[in-house]
Amino acid sequence: MANIFSKYDLVSMPVVDQENHLIGRITIDDVVDVLEEEGSEDMAYIAGAPDEEITEDSIFKLARARLPWLLVAFMGELLAAFILNQFDVTLQQKLMIASFIPIIMAMGGSTAQQASVIVIRGLATGDLSLRDTGPRLLKEFRISLLNSLFFAIVLFLIVYLWDSAYFATILAVSIFVVINNAAIIGALVPLTFKRLKIDPALAAAPFISTTNDILGILIYLTISTLLLSHGI
CATH class of the missing domain: 1.10.357.20 (SLC41 divalent cation transporters, integral membrane domain)
Structure with missing residues (x-):
């Protein structure tokens, strides 16, 4: 999805059902949010740490992860x-x-x-x-x-x-x-x-x-x- 937005410089994309009825849209903000989440997750994987490292308070859960x-x-x-x-x-x-x-x-x-x-x-x-x-x-x-x-x-x-x-x-x-x-x-x-x-x-x-x-x-x-x- 992100590749499509990037390739065609889109700011939004329609979402339709099987009968081509418009049921919503995906905006560039939605794509950015997903990319940020995926990027954070990948960085955590590369570091060998859980992606909830920053927000998690329990040191025992983090140590176990x-x-x-x-x-x-x-x-x-x-x-x-x-x-x-x-x-x-x-x-x-x-x-x-x-x-x-x-x-x-x-x-x-x-x-x-x-x-x-x-x-x-x-x-x-x-x-x-x-x-x-x-x-x-x-x-x-x-x-x-x-x-x-x-x-x-x-x-x-x-x-x-x-x-x-x-x-x-x-x-x-x-x-x-x-x-x-x-x-x-x-x-x-x-x-x-x-x-x-x-x-x-x-x-x-x-x-x-x-x-x-x-x-x-x-x-x-x-x-x-x-x-x-x-x-x-």
Whole structure:
């Protein structure tokens, strides 16, 4: 409805029954009210909080409403910690690997968040549809290729001067793969939610961030283990 009002610059729209008798009208004010409500709801979903957060007085109800989101994040990060523990030999072999985990995670998280917000907004405004899944994923991948290549080169040069060429190679390859993986996840999850008839805004938090953390750590430490074992 909002798209129709926007496309044709309408200020009102008639409402008719099955016999085309006028029974009312929808005004631009009605549309704005709905858009404000939907926007507020989407922002709450993205933040992982209930949309009645501002008006609700009971801290117990608000805590209970936030709890499921926090539990998903907690369980996801617990799994990430378990994965991290499985690579203790790699971390002991090169302790500096642990120092760069925050950078790898932050770049992956930021990339996924950017991609997801663009897709969620596009689905909400009607600029994107499920038919655009393939082209959208390809576009996000091409964008992430450029960004990941840039940061891989920058990180390689910094670590090369700081430590060594082989460790710089590990980090460059890792951040390149993690950023591209995060972009695909960020774009694909909201589109998948839309296909399953679930509000895509639910994908932003905590599913994308948690999934990205788990896969990011797994990718980074797997690449580190493989390259270290080959003496690169």
